[in-house]
Amino acid sequence: MASARSWQAEQRRSFLLGLVPALAVLTLVTIGPVLYLTISSLTPLNPTVPGSGWDFSAPWRNYATALGEERFLLSLWVQVKLSAVTVVGQIAIGLGLALLLDTNSRFMEAIRTGFLLPMVLPPIVVAVVWKIIFTPDISPMHRLLEWAGMPIHSLLSNGDTALWAVVVADTWEWFPFTMLMMLAALQMVPKEPLEAAAIDGANRRQTFWYVRLPYIQQTLAVTALFRLIDSIKAFPLIYVLTDGGPGRATEVTNYYAFVQTFNFSYWGYGSAVATLLIAGVLLLSWIILRFGGRGMAGADHA
Amino acid sequence: MAAKLNRRLMLAGSAGGLLTLPGKAPAQGGRKRLDGVTLNVSCWNYTYPKLLTEYIPEFEAATGAKVNYETPSFPIYNQRMDVELSTGSSAYDVVNVTFIYSGRWVGSGWVTPLEDFINDPTKTPAGWDASDFLSGATAAFKNKKGQLCAIPWIADVFMAGASRYDLIQKEGLTMPNTFAEVETMAKAIHKKGGIPAMVSENHYGWTYIPWLQGMGGNVFKAPPDDLTPTLDSPEAIAAADLFGKLIREYGPDGAVSMTYEQVLAMLKQARVNYSPNNQTFLAQMAQKEAKSAATCGFSMCPAGPAGRFPGVAAHGWGIPTGSKQKDAAWEFITWAMSKELSMRMFTEKKYTAVTRRSIIESPSFKDSQNLNGFDVAKIYLDSIEQAGRGYMAYRTVPVFPQIDREIDTAIQSIITQQKTAAEAMKTAQQNALTEIKRAGVKL
Numbered sequence: 001m002a003s004a005r006s007w008q009a010e011q012r013r014s015f016l017l018g019l020v021p022a023l024a025v026l027t028l029v030t031i032g033p034v035l036y037l038t039i040s041s042l043t044p045l046n047p048t049v050p051g052s053g054w055d056f057s058a059p060w061r062n063y064a065t066a067l068g069e070e071r072f073l074l075s076l077w078v079q080v081k082l083s084a085v086t087v088v089g090q091i092a093i094g095l096g097l098a099l100l101l102d103t104n105s106r107f108m109e110a111i112r113t114g115f116l117l118p119m120v121l122p123p124i125v126v127a128v129v130w131k132i133i134f135t136p137d138i139s140p141m142h143r144l145l146e147w148a149g150m151p152i153h154s155l156l157s158n159g160d161t162a163l164w165a166v167v168v169a170d171t172w173e174w175f176p177f178t179m180l181m182m183l184a185a186l187q188m189v190p191k192e193p194l195e196a197a198a199i200d201g202a203n204r205r206q207t208f209w210y211v212r213l214p215y216i217q218q219t220l221a222v223t224a225l226f227r228l229i230d231s232i233k234a235f236p237l238i239y240v241l242t243d244g245g246p247g248r249a250t251e252v253t254n255y256y257a258f259v260q261t262f263n264f265s266y267w268g269y270g271s272a273v274a275t276l277l278i279a280g281v282l283l284l285s286w287i288i289l290r291f292g293g294r295g296m297a298g299a300d301h302a
Numbered sequence: 303m304a305a306k307l308n309r310r311l312m313l314a315g316s317a318g319g320l321l322t323l324p325g326k327a328p329a330q331g332g333r334k335r336l337d338g339v340t341l342n343v344s345c346w347n348y349t350y351p352k353l354l355t356e357y358i359p360e361f362e363a364a365t366g367a368k369v370n371y372e373t374p375s376f377p378i379y380n381q382r383m384d385v386e387l388s389t390g391s392s393a394y395d396v397v398n399v400t401f402i403y404s405g406r407w408v409g410s411g412w413v414t415p416l417e418d419f420i421n422d423p424t425k426t427p428a429g430w431d432a433s434d435f436l437s438g439a440t441a442a443f444k445n446k447k448g449q450l451c452a453i454p455w456i457a458d459v460f461m462a463g464a465s466r467y468d469l470i471q472k473e474g475l476t477m478p479n480t481f482a483e484v485e486t487m488a489k490a491i492h493k494k495g496g497i498p499a500m501v502s503e504n505h506y507g508w509t510y511i512p513w514l515q516g517m518g519g520n521v522f523k524a525p526p527d528d529l530t531p532t533l534d535s536p537e538a539i540a541a542a543d544l545f546g547k548l549i550r551e552y553g554p555d556g557a558v559s560m561t562y563e564q565v566l567a568m569l570k571q572a573r574v575n576y577s578p579n580n581q582t583f584l585a586q587m588a589q590k591e592a593k594s595a596a597t598c599g600f601s602m603c604p605a606g607p608a609g610r611f612p613g614v615a616a617h618g619w620g621i622p623t624g625s626k627q628k629d630a631a632w633e634f635i636t637w638a639m640s641k642e643l644s645m646r647m648f649t650e651k652k653y654t655a656v657t658r659r660s661i662i663e664s665p666s667f668k669d670s671q672n673l674n675g676f677d678v679a680k681i682y683l684d685s686i687e688q689a690g691r692g693y694m695a696y697r698t699v700p701v702f703p704q705i706d707r708e709i710d711t712a713i714q715s716i717i718t719q720q721k722t723a724a725e726a727m728k729t730a731q732q733n734a735l736t737e738i739k740r741a742g743v744k745l
Contacts, residue, residue: 047389048406069736154555247715248715263703
């Protein structure tokens with residue numbers, strides 16, 4: 001008995017030792033920078049002010065400033081709108097296309113490959129492409145609409161439409177990712193329940209809702225999570241298309257943090273905003289994974 | 303005459319000037335003075351720094367130095383240099399002292415005063431003549447002791463240009479001289495010839511200020527001593543209202559977000575008529591390949607009820623205090639800003655934003671700046687003279703980059719009618735106060 005315990009202890013010890021290199025890399029690459037960011041957020045760090053990186057006299061000042069600043073709160077609201085609409089849009093389009101393309105033929109494979117194009121383009125190229133599309137002076141879209149007798153004003157120069165123009169560009173760029181994920185999940189759905197549903201006389205809608213959807217639910221949740229996190233990082237599009245404007249119409253939180261940090265040198269304050277953003281993302285991730293996972297567990301037992 | 307100058311003679315002159323400095327004769331045995339020296343030089347990406355790239359091999363050949371030269375974009379450059387200079391880094395030997403950062407960089411003592419170099423005949427070629435640089439351009443680079451800390455390579459002035467002056471004339475008008483005349487003109491020519499009346503680039507922290515000051519307002523109460531922002535003054539609101547209205551009602555679709563490249567392209571293609579803008583951009587309307595070449599017109603920037611306030615922005619070469627090769631760095635600056643090279647850049651590359659009075663007043667320069675019958679050299683010099691009144695002091699205070707951004711946002715909100723001028727400027731004022739306090743400025 002004693003020797004069995006000792007063997008188990010030895011096994012546990014070896015297991016932990018084996019984990020050390022991975023943990024070390026993880027600490028160095030992920031936890032270290034986040035820790036530094038968090039520590040910096042407790043200081044008024046400004047590279048132009050010597051010693052500000054070690055000033056911990058008012059550690060919560062940056063957080064209090066951020067939470068009391070209208071511009072930060074507005075940026076959060078803009079972020080919520082951008083993230084919610086792009087994630088829902090990308091999931092809806094991706095899932096819809098995946099359902100259409102979920103057959104095995106060479107023609108469909110070619111179409112699938114074509115749809116991947118926006119995703120593999122460098123983000124800055126995507127931004128430039130949409131800048132051209134949205135600039136009335138040189139835009140083929142504007143010329144086409146004008147030719148069709150439906151001229152529209154510049155979308156990026158209007159406070160009411162600028163954010164939605166960015167949403168369109170972001171959705172275009174990333175729907176292939178959700179499509180790919182959904183397609184992979186749909187192709188993993190076993191044939192038996194689909195055949196059983198067909199025998200039972202289920203129509204396409206019922207088959208999707210009661211058979212396919214429960215199987216792909218967790219993939220759906222993970223995809224939404226990936227896109228949500230990425231939507232919070234939607235920097236190049238905003239940088240090139242609107243620079244956060246007009247006014248503050250498209251200034252999302254990470255762009256606000258960028259301006260504070262790199263334009264104004266408020267590194268401590270920018271770190272606090274980034275830390276708040278990370279905390280928000282972690283909370284949202286937990287919620288999505290928790291409910292996504294629960295749904296999948298339900299599907300397994302069905 | 304200058305146009306006829308022999309290139310080889312010039313080359314010999316500019317390189318020779320370096321090699322004949324007292325105490326700086328070429329080393330014996332084929333070795334050159336700066337053999338083994340590597341200079342790290344950085345400037346933001348603009349016309350002059352790009353042109354300079356083509357001449358640097360001549361400096362390297364003449365001196366033996368190796369020059370690592372980089373020209374990142376404007377925001378990247380400023381961000382990087384702010385950190386390098388503030389930490390006393392020795393990574394760079396010659397840097398651009400950016401106009402809006404000059405208060406911080408020069409005021410903090412992060413760049414080296416150049417008087418000792420200028421006054422030392424063993425370090426500065428005879429006839430190099432530091433007093434030849436326009437006083438309006440050097441003003442921003444002087445520290446509290448009055449020592450010059452950078453040599454200006456550009457002095458760009460805010461003036462006005464029209465790509466289709468013929469359309470303005472057709473309405474019985476001339477280039478507008480006042481804000482009221484701009485409004486009258488805009489109303490009269492809008493959509494005439496199928497083009498909108500006017501446009502401004504989207505850097506409103508620059509293009510709105512002459513309107514603000516012309517109305518009698520300012521960015522701060524009394525810069526650089528009292529930095530209480532005054533963006534919600536009646537004058538500031540009136541100026542923002544007028545400026546926003548002009549761009550909104552008489553500008554092209556999407557005008558609010560047009561960068562200077564877009565504005566320049568539209569002007570050169572005569573797809574928009576009038577624009578108060580920088581001399582370096584507007585002068586390009588007269589280039590042979592531009593559609594506006596035969597129809598363009600120029601004037602000083604319009605005056606408001608309180609007078610005329612043409613913006614002047616200068617950038618200059620400086621030496622970081624952390625540099626360990628200051629003598630070699632100065633040698634690079636004296637070469638880059640020598641009369642010979644400045645003249646060559648004008649004659650060979652048509653670079654006209656020069657900072658040496660002797661070149662601006664030379665007949666060849668004056669001839670070249672007679673654009674479509676308008677004496678742009680005179681507009682340029684008169685504008686720089688105006689800046690001698692000191693109204694540009696708002697722009698070189700360390701906290702200005704933050705306020706610059708607030709002005710951009712406010713004007714955008716007004717043009718797009720997200721806010722009224724009063725609302726937008728009051729918000730800008732509140733935000734400016736927050737930014738100024740965060741920067742540690744005591745009001």
